[in-house]
Structures are given as structure tokens and as C-alpha cells.
């Protein structure tokens with residue numbers, strides 16, 4: 508089984524994953540997956556009791572947690588984890604079953620291919636302090652763009668699912684006419700045109716809405732992909 512949900516901002520919006528709100532987990536195992544579309548916040552204050560407590564909470568769940576990064580992540584702390592290969596793509600392993608899906612990767616999960624690319628621009632940048640609550644690495648760099656394109660080339664521009672935090676410009680316009688357009692949403696617009704895929708799941712805009720047949724914005728809902 509593979510489930511997907513939106514921003515967690517750990518611990519602010521994590522209650523959607525407790526047993527009461529997500530009861531199917533009683534039947535899940537570590538071979539089942541829950542994917543978070545960014546703003547996970549699972550690695551926020553490295554070494555703090557709070558980080559340790561929530562990482563352990565997820566580790567003790569009956570499923571494997573996978574997350575792409577959003578804008579609200581401690582990007583330097585995430586990047587400090589060693590990179591390892593997992594199911595065909597690069598990851599940071601936070602706990603044995605809590606895994607960060609890195610930018611521009613293609614993974615094979617339960618015989619489905621997934622393209623992942625975290626990051627986004629913060630709309631509340633002015634209220635945040637660099638290195639404490641905001642990191643300039645919130646937007647992918649040129650090398651990460653190139654890696655995404657190379658990995659999609661290798662996949663012949665065909666995957667089953669796309670999981671990101673923000674989304675292509677044309678979709679943003681349908682959600683929020685004031686939404687931020689940046690180098691990443693521009694890259695997604697190019698990918699959108701070229702890539703063959705079944706469905707694109709994303710978060711960031713703090714709403715739950717099926718935009719069209721191929722795009723779903725997720726926040727509080729947890730839906731089954733497979």
C-alpha cells in the first residue's frame with residue numbers, strides 16, 4: 508500500500524497520521540508507505556528532544572515514512588545526513604524507516620516509478636531568520652535541476668507518479684493568482700509539458716483539492732495511491 512499526504516510542519520499538522528485519524532495503519536507494515544509532500548519538519552532542531560521524539564514516533568509506526576522536502580525544512584541539517592541509494596534514487600535516511608526522498612530522483616516503489624523534487628519559495632520569508640527558521644537552499648540549485656533532467660532522461664520521460672512540494676506555473680495560477688513563480692515552478696512547467704505520468708501530487712498551498720484529472724493538492728487528507 509502507498510498513501511500520500513500534504514504538509515506536516517511537524518508537530519503542528521502531524522495529527523492526521525495518528526491512529527484515530529489514519530486508522531488503516533493498523534493493517535499496514537513497514538513494507539507499506541506514507542509519502543509526505545514537503546514541509547515535513549521532521550528534522551528541524553538537530554539533536555533536540557523534540558526532533559528525537561517525533562522521529563521515534565514515526566519510526567514506531569506500522570509504515571515506512573517517505574518525505575520530499577518543502578520550503579519549511581532545516582535544509583542544512585537535512586543535507587548533513589549521508590546520502591545513500593534506495594530503490595533507485597538518492598535518499599537521506601533519518602531513521603531506518605523515515606526517509607528523505609531527495610530532489611530530482613526517480614524511485615521504484617511497489618513496482619511504480621516516482622519522480623520527486625522538493626523545495627519551494629517561502630511566502631513568509633520576512634518573518635523568518637536565516638539559519639534558524641529559513642534556509643536559502645529552500646530552492647533547488649542548478650545542479651539539482653540538471654540531476655532531475657538527467658534522471659528523467661534516463662527514465663525516458665515517463666514515470667507513474669510525481670511528488671513535489673510546489674507545482675508548475677499553470678497549476679499555481681488555478682490555485683492562487685498571487686502565488687510565487689520561481690526557477691523551480693518554471694522547471695516544473697517544462698517537465699509538465701514533456702513528462703508522461705499518471706498523477707502529480709503536491710502540497711505547499713495548504714488546501715485539499717483535486718485540481719484536475721492529473722493534479723491533486725494535499726494538506727490534511729491522506730489518500731491511497733496504490
Ligand SMILES: [Fe+2]
Nearest residue numbers: 514546579711
Ligand atoms: Fe507548508
